[in-house]
Amino acid sequence: MVSPRAEGSRINPQLIVLLGILLGFCLVFTMTTASFFSAENMSNLVRSSAFVIITGAGVTLLMISGNLDLSVGSILALSGCVYAFAAKAGMPVPLAALLGCLSGLAVGMINAVTAVKWKVTPFIATLGTMYGVRGFVFIITDAKTVRGGLPPDFSFLDMSHLGPVPLAFFIVILIVALFYALEKKSLLGKYSFAIGGNRTAAILSGINADGVVMRLYVIVGFLAGLSGVMMGSRLAVGDPNVGVGFEFDVIIAVVLGGTALAGGKGSIVGMIIGALIVQVIGNGLNLLNVLSFWQSIIKGILLVAAVLLNQALVRKKGR
Amino acid sequence: MSETLIEMLGLTKTFPGVVALRDVSFGIERNTVHCIIGENGAGKSTLIKILTGALRKTSGEVSFKGRDWNPRSTGEAMRAGMSVLFQELNVVDQLTVEQNLTLGKERSSFGFERRNETQFEQTVATLRSLDPEITLQQRVGDLSVAQKQVIEIAKAISSNADVIVMDEPTAAISEEEVNRLFAIIRALKDRNVTVVYITHRLTEIFSIGDNVTVLRDGQMIATRSVREVASSCNDDEVESCSELIRMMLGKVVAEHYSAREVPEGDPILEMVEVNSAKLHDVSFALHAGEILGFYGLVGAGKTEIARAIYGLDPMTGTMRVKGREVAFRTPGQAIRGGIAMVPEERRTEGLLTKLSIRENITIMNMRPIRRFGLLSKLRERALARSYIDRLRIVATGSEQGVAKLSGGNQQKVVLSKCLNAESSILLLDEPTRGIDVGAKEEIHGIIRDLAKSGVGVIVFSSELPEILNLCDRIALLYNGRVRRILRNGEDVDSHMIMQIVTDSAGADAQAKVG
Numbered sequence A: 001m002v003s004p005r006a007e008g009s010r011i012n013p014q015l016i017v018l019l020g021i022l023l024g025f026c027l028v029f030t031m032t033t034a035s036f037f038s039a040e041n042m043s044n045l046v047r048s049s050a051f052v053i054i055t056g057a058g059v060t061l062l063m064i065s066g067n068l069d070l071s072v073g074s075i076l077a078l079s080g081c082v083y084a085f086a087a088k089a090g091m092p093v094p095l096a097a098l099l100g101c102l103s104g105l106a107v108g109m110i111n112a113v114t115a116v117k118w119k120v121t122p123f124i125a126t127l128g129t130m131y132g133v134r135g136f137v138f139i140i141t142d143a144k145t146v147r148g149g150l151p152p153d154f155s156f157l158d159m160s161h162l163g164p165v166p167l168a169f170f171i172v173i174l175i176v177a178l179f180y181a182l183e184k185k186s187l188l189g190k191y192s193f194a195i196g197g198n199r200t201a202a203i204l205s206g207i208n209a210d211g212v213v214m215r216l217y218v219i220v221g222f223l224a225g226l227s228g229v230m231m232g233s234r235l236a237v238g239d240p241n242v243g244v245g246f247e248f249d250v251i252i253a254v255v256l257g258g259t260a261l262a263g264g265k266g267s268i269v270g271m272i273i274g275a276l277i278v279q280v281i282g283n284g285l286n287l288l289n290v291l292s293f294w295q296s297i298i299k300g301i302l303l304v305a306a307v308l309l310n311q312a313l314v315r316k317k318g319r
Numbered sequence B: 001m002s003e004t005l006i007e008m009l010g011l012t013k014t015f016p017g018v019v020a021l022r023d024v025s026f027g028i029e030r031n032t033v034h035c036i037i038g039e040n041g042a043g044k045s046t047l048i049k050i051l052t053g054a055l056r057k058t059s060g061e062v063s064f065k066g067r068d069w070n071p072r073s074t075g076e077a078m079r080a081g082m083s084v085l086f087q088e089l090n091v092v093d094q095l096t097v098e099q100n101l102t103l104g105k106e107r108s109s110f111g112f113e114r115r116n117e118t119q120f121e122q123t124v125a126t127l128r129s130l131d132p133e134i135t136l137q138q139r140v141g142d143l144s145v146a147q148k149q150v151i152e153i154a155k156a157i158s159s160n161a162d163v164i165v166m167d168e169p170t171a172a173i174s175e176e177e178v179n180r181l182f183a184i185i186r187a188l189k190d191r192n193v194t195v196v197y198i199t200h201r202l203t204e205i206f207s208i209g210d211n212v213t214v215l216r217d218g219q220m221i222a223t224r225s226v227r228e229v230a231s232s233c234n235d236d237e238v239e240s241c242s243e244l245i246r247m248m249l250g251k252v253v254a255e256h257y258s259a260r261e262v263p264e265g266d267p268i269l270e271m272v273e274v275n276s277a278k279l280h281d282v283s284f285a286l287h288a289g290e291i292l293g294f295y296g297l298v299g300a301g302k303t304e305i306a307r308a309i310y311g312l313d314p315m316t317g318t319m320r321v322k323g324r325e326v327a328f329r330t331p332g333q334a335i336r337g338g339i340a341m342v343p344e345e346r347r348t349e350g351l352l353t354k355l356s357i358r359e360n361i362t363i364m365n366m367r368p369i370r371r372f373g374l375l376s377k378l379r380e381r382a383l384a385r386s387y388i389d390r391l392r393i394v395a396t397g398s399e400q401g402v403a404k405l406s407g408g409n410q411q412k413v414v415l416s417k418c419l420n421a422e423s424s425i426l427l428l429d430e431p432t433r434g435i436d437v438g439a440k441e442e443i444h445g446i447i448r449d450l451a452k453s454g455v456g457v458i459v460f461s462s463e464l465p466e467i468l469n470l471c472d473r474i475a476l477l478y479n480g481r482v483r484r485i486l487r488n489g490e491d492v493d494s495h496m497i498m499q500i501v502t503d504s505a506g507a508d509a510q511a512k513v514g
Helices: A013-032 A039-064 A072-088 A093-117 A122-141 A152-159 A167-185 A187-197 A199-204 A209-235 A246-256 A268-287 A292-318 B044-051 B074-079 B097-102 B117-130 B145-158 B175-190 B202-208 B226-232 B235-240 B242-249 B302-309 B331-336 B346-350 B357-361 B377-390 B407-420 B437-452 B464-470 B494-501 B507-513
Strands: B004-015 B018-029 B033-037 B059-064 B082-085 B107-109 B112-114 B163-167 B194-199 B211-216 B219-225 B269-275 B282-286 B291-295 B316-321 B339-342 B425-429 B456-461 B473-478 B481-487
Touching: A013 A268, A013 A292, A039 A072, A039 A167, A039 A187, A039 A209, A039 A246, A039 A268, A072 A093, A072 A122, A072 A209, A072 A246, A093 A122, A093 A152, A093 A209, A152 A167, A152 A209, A167 A187, A167 A209, A167 A268, A187 A199, A187 A209, A187 B357, A199 A209, A199 B346, A246 A268, A246 A292, A268 A292, B004 B044, B004 B194, B018 B044, B018 B059, B018 B194, B018 B211, B033 B044, B033 B175, B033 B202, B044 B082, B044 B163, B044 B194, B074 B082, B082 B145, B097 B117, B097 B145, B117 B145, B117 B175, B145 B163, B145 B175, B175 B194, B175 B202, B194 B202, B202 B226, B202 B242, B211 B226, B211 B242, B219 B226, B219 B242, B226 B242, B242 B494, B269 B302, B282 B481, B291 B302, B291 B437, B291 B464, B302 B339, B302 B425, B302 B456, B331 B339, B339 B407, B346 B407, B357 B377, B357 B407, B377 B407, B407 B437, B437 B456, B437 B464, B456 B464, B464 B494, B473 B494, B481 B494
Parallel strands: B018 B219, B033 B194, B033 B211, B082 B163, B163 B194, B291 B456, B291 B473, B339 B425, B425 B456
Antiparallel strands: B004 B018, B004 B059, B107 B112, B211 B219, B269 B282, B269 B316, B473 B481
């Protein structure tokens, strides 16, 4: 008899392939550019992936449960501007940051109610908040960047270091660790897989599917809020235009990472590698001075190619 | 007259682990209504699926109009003159009657529909002659099931069908509609259409059938002319013909049932005058350690009773668990109240098909694998292992995905899931449907052991042998009502049971007396 530990602790081959793709791109850019593999560029990479990874941690679970959130880009703008307004009004910066996160959570609650309670298709429900929240941000900011009179420590999330390592890095690690544990070790994680895999069977097994999915929407709202606050911190302003298309960056990272759009499978580790692949390609092509139009084409092709590869792997495994 | 239109010779169909049809041979004559009867799982559906192209035969020969017949799709079968009226009707609810009538037969010019007026007129005329009340502009979704059937029949006739196969067409329609359908079926013969009529209601055979074939356990038992069968029955009781029942059921004896003393005492589950959309005044009690069986035909209300208990369907009336009145609104509440259910549909309702055996088994109750709020994969694996050993689930290990298991092993996983919920009441809806004989026996053994350990078990089944082999008491259902509750034993008469659940002549009177 095999010991319980030995069996099944194999690493998913899809993740290895994904990691190989990531390392391959890193290798190519290290050889073709002078500055790719510099400490500065690496730190830059991590900081610019932070937003997608933090929001993506929640979105991965949400998509595993078979749902979708298109409003995270608008939340990014909302929470950044709320953060800036609150700090400008004299609120202590940590409290203002918390308020920013909570504004995201509030949008998550709206999504939870419309998409789950009122059973509006997630695509439509969150498309609604995507437009609604964006418009709301433009109104409260008068479509202008919130700047001037911001306290000096407004950018603490971006500028602070713990030793040589940026604070943002620690936040990412913390969130990732937490959500990795949620995915692997919590009821919420297991229920997400169950609901995405077979909702009827999950409900007949006594799982409160609506409750689980509502919680996931709220969590995603909060995480997008946190990402927005960090973005504001990085830009040193509250920008109502920020985060357009961010929802797709997140979805791309999650899907690249092997999460099925229909739900039932996926992983946060895969999402992180997916986010880094997108980020490394963008960063490397920038360093090579490739025109952004070409970058867009290349990204589009790579996304479809990666999903094709994924499907081929799954099919092989299925036989 | 007796020209053979469809001929089957040694027709066999196997699925992995199960033989659905074994060496079936019989002929269907032109311009007759040929009934095929048999219990659930007898192979009726498989047979018509092969005839109409939804399934491919494994071996044997079929000929249709004198030619070799092996259609690859229902479309191909339809074009060759073999139409089918499935239980799930092939009409599009969102479209109008007119659009449905022409669906799939459109011709187009540059992508725009160009109607063949003469053909269309003909279809409309056919529809009128069948049911003048249906108008062309009605949305099909607003029609009754019977009217939808009429539309399908009109479509079939207008596409020059030689044969229309009807799969239990009366399962979901009212008595008056049944009479109208029968009139249509009789009229079809005048239009040179042969009807293959699948049913398990005996009375219908005598109303419309010319010939009848009995299937049992995938084998052809007999093909007779209905008149011949009728004359061999007692004249006054044609509808409850014992010969057909005997052919359908074979030698039904409770070979594995041994009468046991069931602890009486206070019931752990009581239902008093429960009503729901499909149930009427259902009352019964279940004792700890008892196996109670619910038997009835498809649509008699078995699943509805299970769903009402499990908090899935709204109901009125009183439900008591261990003497305490309860009202479950979700399965979660029912599970916490000590009830677990093995649902009717294994793949769509019972299994988390994308997950492993390990993840499936623990999903209803994760208390045993939780420590300080975290799930332990190690404990989970050990727990899954214990069930794999205990129920003898054949798999490569606890990590195997459940989708690739055989039906019997899948059902054992679903059972394990419910056992792990540690409930005192277990609802089993068709616990061995589509499972091979060996696994069936094993699962029956598990159910008996459970009852011995003090669990109250309710088995909902449309297989009489299963009910007779397993259950201490048997509740007979017809049309959402409990007709009678019997104690299983030597004096239980399977013919009488069949009469009650098929509502054959005299059953009402008997039920009133009993």
